[in-house]
Amino acid sequence: MDFNYLKEELYHLVRRDSKVFDFIQGSALDGMWYWDLENPANEWLSPKFWKTLGYDYKKKIHSPSEWQAMIFKEDLIKVMENFDLHCKNSKVPFDQVVRYKHKDDSTVWIRCRGLAIRNRKGKALRMIGAHMDITELKFAEEKINKLSNEYEKVFNGAQNAMFLVEVIGKNKFRYIRTNKYHQDKTKLKLEDIRDKTPEEILGEEASQSVINNYRRCVDEKKSITYEEHLELPNGKRIWLTTLTPVLENEADAFIVGSSVDITEIKILEKKLETSANMDSLTKISNRRLFIEEVKQVILEHEREKNKFAFLFIDLDGFKKINDTYGHDAGDAVLKETASRLQVVTRKSDLVARIGGDEFTILLRNIHSKALIIEIVEKIQMSIQQPIIFNDIECSVGSSIGIALYPKNGTTFDALVKKSDETMYHIKKTSKGSYSFS
Numbered sequence: 001m002d003f004n005y006l007k008e009e010l011y012h013l014v015r016r017d018s019k020v021f022d023f024i025q026g027s028a029l030d031g032m033w034y035w036d037l038e039n040p041a042n043e044w045l046s047p048k049f050w051k052t053l054g055y056d057y058k059k060k061i062h063s064p065s066e067w068q069a070m071i072f073k074e075d076l077i078k079v080m081e082n083f084d085l086h087c088k089n090s091k092v093p094f095d096q097v098v099r100y101k102h103k104d105d106s107t108v109w110i111r112c113r114g115l116a117i118r119n120r121k122g123k124a125l126r127m128i129g130a131h132m133d134i135t136e137l138k139f140a141e142e143k144i145n146k147l148s149n150e151y152e153k154v155f156n157g158a159q160n161a162m163f164l165v166e167v168i169g170k171n172k173f174r175y176i177r178t179n180k181y182h183q184d185k186t187k188l189k190l191e192d193i194r195d196k197t198p199e200e201i202l203g204e205e206a207s208q209s210v211i212n213n214y215r216r217c218v219d220e221k222k223s224i225t226y227e228e229h230l231e232l233p234n235g236k237r238i239w240l241t242t243l244t245p246v247l248e249n250e251a252d253a254f255i256v257g258s259s260v261d262i263t264e265i266k267i268l269e270k271k272l273e274t275s276a277n278m279d280s281l282t283k284i285s286n287r288r289l290f291i292e293e294v295k296q297v298i299l300e301h302e303r304e305k306n307k308f309a310f311l312f313i314d315l316d317g318f319k320k321i322n323d324t325y326g327h328d329a330g331d332a333v334l335k336e337t338a339s340r341l342q343v344v345t346r347k348s349d350l351v352a353r354i355g356g357d358e359f360t361i362l363l364r365n366i367h368s369k370a371l372i373i374e375i376v377e378k379i380q381m382s383i384q385q386p387i388i389f390n391d392i393e394c395s396v397g398s399s400i401g402i403a404l405y406p407k408n409g410t411t412f413d414a415l416v417k418k419s420d421e422t423m424y425h426i427k428k429t430s431k432g433s434y435s436f437s
Contacts, residue, residue: 030110031131037087037116037124040064052110052133054103072099079112087116087124094127097134109138161185161239163193165214165255173198173214173255185261187233206231217243217255227262238263279353281331282338290352290360294412297364301405308405309366311376312419313341315357315383316397316431325392330357332389333396340385344378360416366404369436376400376434384432399426400434408437 014021031049036042043064047057053070060066068076075098086094094114102108114129161182166174175193183189188201198207198214209228217224223244230237239259246254277289285293297308315337322330334357341351341359350362361379366372380398387394401422403409408418418437426435 029130030133033114033127033129033131035064035114035127035129037127049131052131053100053108067100070100072101075099083114083127086114087127090116090118090122094129097138107135108133109135161259161261163257163259165257167214167218167253167255171211171215173211175201176254182259185234185237202230213241213243214255217245221245221247237261238266279338282335282353284338284342285350285352287352287354290350290354290362291412293350294362294415297362298405298410298412306364307366309363309372310403310405310408310415310419311361311363311379312401312403312416312423313359313361313379314399314423314427315359316399316427318357318396321394321396325389325394329389329392329394333387333394336387337383337396340382341379344382345375349375360419372402376402380432380434397432399423399431401426401437402434403437 029046029048030052032046033049034044041063044062045057045060045067049067050057050060071079075096078096079098082092082094082096085092094116095111097109097111100108100110111132111134112129113132114127116124117126117128118124162179163182164176164178166176168174174195174197176195178186178188178190178193193201198210201207202210210230213224213226213228223242225240225242228239228241230239238261240262241257241259244256244258246256248254277285279286294310297306300306301308315333318330318333321333334353337359338351338353341361345351345361345363348364350364352360352362354360363372363375379400383396383398387396401419401424403415403419403422405415409415422435422437426433
């Protein structure tokens with residue numbers, strides 16, 4: 001019900017006690033006005049309105065011309081247009097925000113509202129209105145808009161793929177927005193991802209690792225960084241992603257994500273790693289990788305007690321080929337020898353060139369000399385087969401020194417020394433054969 005005895009009581013108080021009215025218009029509002037529309041040159045404006053604009057109300061006359069001289073011209077046009085519409089149609093509200101020039105030349109933002117008092121035929125005879133100073137609110141709004149614009153510039157100008165994820169339940173997440181860089185790099189338009197879950201974007205299986213990382217970020221309540229491989233419309237890419245939880249009332253409401261496409265970097269790293277571990281001529285392992293592998297096998301032996309053999313191979317007759325036919329022929333022999341060594345050894349073995357015409361082979365999980373001899377004899381038979389280079393038949397042999405772990409040593413240096421000494425002894429006494437240390 002609209003009736004309320006307190007409301008009725010207040011109406012009577014205002015009618016019979018002017019102090020009540022003065023309190024309302026002086027305390028609850030930043031100005032009141034009452035306009036005689038039949039004599040439009042007459043308008044009463046409350047003292048507080050002039051005070052809001054920095055003026056002494058005693059020096060102001062009650063006329064529309066007074067306030068119209070201080071309002072911004074474009075805003076006055078808006079006020080008068082709304083005034084005409086409201087006078088013609090009571091359903092059109094008279095309510096707008098306008099700017100006034102303060103006495104100190106600053107701008108004051110005023111919300112101006114009014115209501116026409118009409119006769120029985122609906123003609124507007126008077127108009128009552130109220131002013132509210134919203135300058136501080138407008139300044140705060142402008143500051144927020146400025147911060148928002150700056151955020152948008154940073155968000156969309158960032159050279160990282162940024163995205164905002166809403167936490168909608170346990171293991172449930174929904175994308176809210178992405179920046180321009182994200183859209184350009186992933187080829188996912190904002191409308192393709194907004195309000196969708198990882199499952200809808202990536203599929204049930206591929207999305208699980210993504211969801212697990214989102215869940216970890218939420219559970220740990222801290223930023224996490226990780227590498228992830230994703231297949232998106234731009235293809236398979238590797239991303240370095242950082243997730244940061246945003247808390248609301250101690251609960252995780254959102255996750256802010258930032259990703260950098262590191263695909264090219266990882267490819268380069270792989271190339272550099274391969275280059276560092278590969279012999280540039282023969283494309284097999286080099287001395288560096290061979291040393292690391294042997295040391296790793298030694299560590300594994302300490303746990304699993306596996307034995308292995310260390311072969312040191314020197315090519316017989318290689319110097320003559322180099323001197324007779326040139327280095328191109330020598331290089332061809334080295335490359336073919338490397339290829340043959342990989343064919344006759346097992347997949348678990350490691351073949352390396354450690355310099356010149358010297359090769360080493362790591363034979364893993366060796367439990368008998370018979371197996372070593374079988375492999376070594378295959379090696380020697382393979383190497384001694386003629387190699388054709390530019391219609392030239394090149395032939396080399398091999399002298400092989402064999403060291404056993406742990407019998408002949410328990411370190412790389414000890415094993416290489418033993419097998420090297422054995423190989424050189426063969427070169428001097430029985431070239432083209434093999435021998436155990």
